[in-house]
Amino acid sequence: MLETTDTEALARQTRITLARNAASTATARRGLAVSGAAGMGKSTALQLIGKRHEKAERTRLDRITDSAFAPVVYAVVPPATTPKMLMQAFAHWLGLPVLQRATAQTVTEQVVSVLRTLGTTLVVVDEVHNLTTNRQAGAEAASALKQFADRLDATFFYAGIDLPATDLFAGNMGRQIKARMIVHQMRPYGIGSxxxxxxxxxxxxxxxxxxxxxxxxxxxxxxxxxxxxxxxxxxxxxxxxxxxxxxxxxxxxxxxxxxxxxxxxxxxxxxxxxxxxxxxxxxxxxxxxxxxxxx
Structure with a gap:
């Protein structure tokens, strides 16, 4: 990976956001959203941030090889996702078995319980532009993600294509999300100067x-x-x-x-x-x- 101005800015904002959330007792924690066109390196940047946080937390707490500790969790929002599909993405990352007949609420409870046990403090959610809130399933999934974030003592980072123009930031739900999010816009390099x-x-x-x-x-x-x-x-x-x-x-x-x-x-x-x-x-x-x- 290469260190760019974008990754340096994100690293600095990550430290600020994590410190703010660690000191806050409010339910509505601050998050970070990385937006931009395809190919700008959004996912790569957040994976780098996650890798650094994982290493720093394991070193700070002297849990370098502790398999029962997972400070960072990463999940990708599936296209046309539903609340159950969304939570299954987290379960898949964690290696948790999910029964076919399990409800979204059951999977959520399972994931929340495991993340608390693992001491997760940073949750990275990629491809969040797949949350199409103008459809019932997408709106329910976005609501499920918000409630999921509220229940965890963790900071959430999102990445997606042109997020300010997506359904996720529209309507009542969007206003709530925007009020909690710092948006970092990744743009192409120019050659104008x-x-x-x-x-x-x-x-x-x-x-x-x-x-x-x-x-x-x-x-x-x-x-x-x-x-x-x-x-x-x-x-x-x-x-x-x-x-x-x-x-x-x-x-x-x-x-x-x-x-x-x-x-x-x-x-x-x-x-x-x-x-x-x-x-x-x-x-x-x-x-x-x-x-x-x-x-």
Whole structure:
């Protein structure tokens, strides 16, 4: 994983949110929502945050190898989810058996009991845009998630695509959720300013450094930075996919290096391909960004 300005900001906000919730006796705890288009690295960022919190808590409490301790739990919201499907996702992560005839309430009670026993303090819920509250099942699932969060002495982090525009943040339920959430918006890298171009080039070199290519000249992709932005639209996910696929091709045919010809021959995802063909996307607002390897 690579440390970016987004992950640094999220790490800082995580520490603040966890400390605030630990000191609060109120039921309505503060949460964090990470929003953005597909391929911005939302899930990867939250997994990194979860990994760090897990390591820190195990070290702080001297429970490094304790299998009866789980400070972090991660679950993905299934498409067209129902309350039972949502709670089954948590049960699956925990390895809990769920009877087919079990009700959503039964599964919830089981999950809540186990999470309390395991000492969970951070719950990461991914793909929350799948909670479509304009349908009865989705609205019930969103309500179940809210009640679930209220019953646990834990901080909840959410990730999803364009969350402010989703059903989750609409209506009465949405107003309650928004009142508790800090939203971090992840955007594509831009190249509209010198600082943006330098940050993008630094990201390119960071991804390049991860590639296991025996014959590749280090930092040779710096001169292809503008080309790579045009191919990926500034998406870190698209960039990593493009360079990884190019590296795999180079390993398969024995070249062990990446150049412009190799990049031209490497396909990208459809969204990045559309950007490349249109060449009309507006760069993101200039902002200073930094990069280093995540620990």
């Amino acid at each position: 010198k600082a943006d171009r330098e940050a993008w080039t630094e990201l390119v070199l960071g991804v390049e450094d991860l590639l296991p290519l025996a014959g590749h000249e280090p930092e040779s992709l710096a001169e292809e930075a503008a080309y790579l932005w045009d191919r990926t639209g500034g998406s870190i996910g698209a960039l990593r996919a493009l360079l990884s696929d190019a590296a795999i091709g180079a390993i398969i045919d024995g070249a062990e290096k990446i150049d412009r010809r190799r990049l031209d021959a490497t396909a990208t995802d459809y969204a990045a391909d559309e950007h490349h063909k249109a060449q009309a996307i507006r760069p993101a607002q200039p902002r200073k960004r930094g990069l280093k390897r995540a620990q």
